[in-house]
Amino acid sequence: KNEVEQSPQNLTAQEGEFITINCSYSVGISALHWLQQHPGGGIVSLFMLSSGKKKHGRLIATINIQEKHSSLHITASHPRDSAVYICAAWGGSNYKLTFGKGTLLTVNP
Amino acid sequence: DVKVTQSSRYLVKRTGEKVFLECVQDMDHENMFWYRQDPGLGLRLIYFSYDVKMKEKGDIPEGYSVSREKKERFSLILESASTNQTSMYLCASSRRDRAPDLLFGPGTRLTVT
Numbered sequence: 001k002n003e004v005e006q007s008p009q010n011l012t013a014q015e016g017e018f019i020t021i022n023c024s025y026s027v028g029i030s031a032l033h034w035l036q037q038h039p040g041g042g043i044v045s046l047f048m049l050s051s052g053k054k055k056h057g058r059l060i061a062t063i064n065i066q067e068k069h070s071s072l073h074i075t076a077s078h079p080r081d082s083a084v085y086i087c088a089a090w091g092g093s094n095y096k097l098t099f100g101k102g103t104l105l106t107v108n109p
Numbered sequence: 110d111v112k113v114t115q116s117s118r119y120l121v122k123r124t125g126e127k128v129f130l131e132c133v134q135d136m137d138h139e140n141m142f143w144y145r146q147d148p149g150l151g152l153r154l155i156y157f158s159y160d161v162k163m164k165e166k167g168d169i170p171e172g173y174s175v176s177r178e179k180k181e182r183f184s185l186i187l188e189s190a191s192t193n194q195t196s197m198y199l200c201a202s203s204r205r206d207r208a209p210d211l212l213f214g215p216g217t218r219l220t221v222t
Contacts, residue, residue, distance in 0.1 A: 031209055042215040043199065086152070090209035095140055095159065097209055101151040 003027075004089050006100035013107050019074040021103045023087035030092025032070045034061050037084040037102070046072070046085075077107045112136075113214035115200050121220045128187040130217050132200030138212070139205035141183035143167075143175065146197040146216075158183055159205065190221045 003026040013019055023032065034046040047054045047061040049070075054061050058077075063070040074081055084104050088097040116131035134141065143155040144167075154167030156175040164175050172194060176184045183202075187194055197218050201211040 033209055033211075035213075043201075043213040045211065045213075048210055088152075088209070095142075095157055095203075095208040096154065097211070099152040101149065 004087060004098050004100040006085075006087055006103050008103060009101070010104045011106070013077050013105070015078060015107055015109050017077050017107075019072075019077050019081070019105065019107075021072045021085050021087075021105070023070045023072070023100055025068050025070075025089045025098070027089075027091065028065070028068070029089045031090045032063055033088040033090065033097065034070075034072050035086040035088060037086065039083070043086070074105075079107045079109050081105060082107050113200055113202055113212050115198075115214040115217050117217050118215060119218050119220075121222065122187075122190050123222055124191060126187075126190050126221075128190045128219065128221075130185040130187075130198055130200075130219070132183045132185070132202075132214055133181055134183075134200075134202040134212070134214075135181065136202065136204075136212065137180065138202035139180075140203045140208055141177065142201045142203075142211065143173075143183065143185045144199045144201065145169070146199055152199070155185065190219075192221050195219060195221045 005024045007022045031050045033048045035043050037043045058075045060073040084102040086102045087100045113134045141158045144152045158164045158177040174186045199216045200214040203211050
């Protein structure tokens with residue numbers, strides 16, 4: 001069974017800071033998914049990646065398959081980035097995703 | 110704009126009631142999922158359906174059942190609601206060939222009193 005650990009659980013930053021959220025998993029995977037959930041809101045997919053790096057605006061996701069580790073970076077953070085960020089690992093053989101417990105990010109103005 | 114919709118954003122029910130949560134997707138996705146989300150526990154899969162009338166139990170199916178009579182609609186049923194089923198319920202869908210690429214609905218916050 002794959003275990004997915006996220007760190008930190010909670011993160012508070014000042015507007016403009018560079019943010020890093022980490023995700024580690026115990027078993028080899030085919031893809032990793034980063035998701036965002038605003039307070040009271042639904043979940044939105046940010047990235048799905050299986051190798052290397054992906055960038056979308058101020059968000060960058062990286063994955064190191066050998067080290068079983070992924071990071072989500074936010075450059076020039078803004079209060080609207082305040083949300084829960086969730087990583088989810090996919091083993092590739094079926095439909096099941098294993099979710100991390102999420103990182104609550106608060107960006108203060 | 111493609112989307113997944115859920116019948117209610119907030120729902121309050123009494124213990125013992127039968128509860129129906131409805132989910133509809135307009136993307137012709139084969140896969141549909143029901144998750145519950147609780148603080149400190151993250152997202153947990155209740156049931157999964159990969160086709161009409163097909164279903165598989167997830168990690169926590171006890172106390173729940175599902176129905177998928179049409180491709181676009183996936184219903185979660187709480188046969189006799191209990192207080193420990195108070196939670197946020199999230200529906201999601203995906204294409205068969207992109208199983209992990211989920212599109213989520215807005216969620217239903219269910220309170221059982």
